[in-house]
Amino acid sequence: MKIGLNLNTLNIGENMRTFLLLFLLFLSCAAPKASLLRYSETVYPAKPEDCAVEVVNEIKADDFLLIGQVKVTQDVGYSQDKVLKELKRGCCLMGGDALMNIKQQFTDSSNPLMPVIWIADVIKMKSVGN
Numbered sequence: 001m002k003i004g005l006n007l008n009t010l011n012i013g014e015n016m017r018t019f020l021l022l023f024l025l026f027l028s029c030a031a032p033k034a035s036l037l038r039y040s041e042t043v044y045p046a047k048p049e050d051c052a053v054e055v056v057n058e059i060k061a062d063d064f065l066l067i068g069q070v071k072v073t074q075d076v077g078y079s080q081d082k083v084l085k086e087l088k089r090g091c092c093l094m095g096g097d098a099l100m101n102i103k104q105q106f107t108d109s110s111n112p113l114m115p116v117i118w119i120a121d122v123i124k125m126k127s128v129g130n
Contacts, residue, residue, distance in 0.1 A: 034087065035070070036068060036069075036094055036122075037070075038067065038094065040065065040124075042067070044094065047092040048092060051088075053088040053091045053099060054097065056099070056123075059098075064100075064123040064124060064125050066123055067123060069120065070087050070090035070120050074115060096124055098125065102120040104118055105117040105119060
């Protein structure tokens, strides 16, 4: 089912029509949201959304458990700081301790206006609460 909205047919004033257009534009520019993919059969309790999350580049395989993956889509206008904050928030929601293997996946590298998907592995440190 396709739902459309024609603001010209609404019986409203020009100011209200402008407000609605700006409001719809605002909704389309909302902050990025993380999608979570759990690998582990163990469900770890979520941490507060602003928990401390480490970003690690190198770690011995014996020191962590890979518990999932978090993805965030970076649309035009989103800073990398906002994306990283959302990746970390997703890690906290999964009960993870750190992110590793952060990668970018370009949806269309020839078009700078196309969104970029950021992907990171969520890990649980074996020395922390295990």
